[in-house]
Amino acid sequence: xxxxxxxxxxxxxxxxxxxxxxxxxxxxxxxxxxxxxxxxxxxxxxxxxxxxxxxxxxxxxxxxxxxxxxxxxxxxxxxxxxxxxxxxxxxxxxxxxxxxxxxxxxxxxxxxxxxxxxxxxxxxxxxxxxxxxxxxxxxxxxxxxxxxxxxxxxxxxxxxxxxxxxxxxxxxxxxxxxxxxxxxxxxxxxxxxxxxxxxxxxxxxxxxxxxxxxxxxxxxxxxxxxxxxxxxxxxxxxxxxxxxxxxxxxxxxxxxxxxxxxxxxxxxxxxxxxxxxxxxxxxxxxxxxxxxxxxxxxxxxxxxxxxxxxxxxxxxxxxxxxxxxxxxxxxxxxxxxxxxxxxxxxxxxxxxxxxxxxxxxxxxxxxxxxxxx
Numbered sequence: 001x002x003x004x005x006x007x008x009x010x011x012x013x014x015x016x017x018x019x020x021x022x023x024x025x026x027x028x029x030x031x032x033x034x035x036x037x038x039x040x041x042x043x044x045x046x047x048x049x050x051x052x053x054x055x056x057x058x059x060x061x062x063x064x065x066x067x068x069x070x071x072x073x074x075x076x077x078x079x080x081x082x083x084x085x086x087x088x089x090x091x092x093x094x095x096x097x098x099x100x101x102x103x104x105x106x107x108x109x110x111x112x113x114x115x116x117x118x119x120x121x122x123x124x125x126x127x128x129x130x131x132x133x134x135x136x137x138x139x140x141x142x143x144x145x146x147x148x149x150x151x152x153x154x155x156x157x158x159x160x161x162x163x164x165x166x167x168x169x170x171x172x173x174x175x176x177x178x179x180x181x182x183x184x185x186x187x188x189x190x191x192x193x194x195x196x197x198x199x200x201x202x203x204x205x206x207x208x209x210x211x212x213x214x215x216x217x218x219x220x221x222x223x224x225x226x227x228x229x230x231x232x233x234x235x236x237x238x239x240x241x242x243x244x245x246x247x248x249x250x251x252x253x254x255x256x257x258x259x260x261x262x263x264x265x266x267x268x269x270x271x272x273x274x275x276x277x278x279x280x281x282x283x284x285x286x287x288x289x290x291x292x293x294x295x296x297x298x299x300x301x302x303x304x305x306x307x308x309x310x311x312x313x314x315x316x317x318x319x320x321x322x323x324x325x326x327x328x329x330x331x332x333x334x335x336x337x338x339x340x341x342x343x344x345x346x347x348x349x350x351x352x353x354x355x356x357x358x359x360x361x362x363x364x365x366x367x368x369x370x371x372x373x
Contacts, residue, residue, distance in 0.1 A: 022042070026095075127145050309337075
């Protein structure tokens with residue numbers, strides 16, 4: 001789960017990371033009031049879940065409250081298009097108004113879990129330090145990073161303290177990423193998190209009601225939000241036209257690869273998991289039928305603990321409850337496959353059957369009109 005910059009800065013500030021003074025505004029008048037309270041030149045920054053805001057016109061400076069109101073009016077309501085938003089862009093509903101900071105030097109600092117070691121890894125510029133989670137962040141590790149980028153003298157202790165605070169936030173809030181970019185040395189000789197990005201492990205949100213409360217569903221794909229509401233947490237919208245329903249993340253990846261090899265493009269990643277619940281299949285179809293880009297559906301089930309007959313029953317129930325217009329290709333294998341075959345055969349549904357994944361992918365591409373987007 002991602003949060004906005006203003007939320008990330010508030011969270012990091014609570015842990016002791018120095019951040020600029022400022023607040024969020026949803027109207028030009030609020031931006032003016034905040035700038036008046038700060039009493040100095042400000043930066044007005046669009047709050048969307050995307051990078052590259054400055055180049056896209058989403059970050060402007062203002063010398064006084066009048067200018068802050070003016071530029072906030074220009075940014076609020078605009079559809080910000082950056083390399084991370086796609087051509088459709090993101091609607092700007094809020095701006096962060098914060099004090100401008102004279103900068104002497106810009107650095108980069110982040111924390112994430114290294115997939116190779118499984119340890120939290122702190123990165124500053126080109127220096128990386130893996131942190132043993134059983135021991136926690138140690139001052140000597142902070143000094144190693146600080147020396148690597150020349151943060152010495154009066155900046156050494158503040159740099160180590162800042163890194164320790166970032167690590168505490170990362171661990172205590174179950175973050176997947178905590179990034180400060182840039183981390184600046186101000187003209188007054190202070191370290192300051194000029195921008196911040198924090199993401200969280202969705203699987204740990206049940207432990208953090210405060211974090212879950214920061215979610216902005218308007219910044220997420222509507223179909224992904226709907227999927228989560230229906231209990232399908234492993235759904236990602238993609239740009240193709242072949243909807244996928246698969247049990248198991250590895251099989252889902254193999255299914256998407258097979259579609260690509262057959263000349264098509266997957267419309268989504270959708271893992272219903274190892275469940276014996278026909279309603280989960282029905283809900284998967286709810287998502288796919290709500291996606292106008294889906295021109296064919298490929299169901300690829302390799303049932304071990306998951307029973308194929310229950311999956312087949314879910315396919316039948318989905319056709320009864322929903323208006324399924326796209327052709328459906330089904331490949332079933334595993335536990336109770338004979339019963340699953342019988343259910344589909346006796347249903348009279350016009351599903352296309354396939355014996356293996358390669359054949360299923362080819363038939364799905366053909367059913368979608370030959371592949372593409």
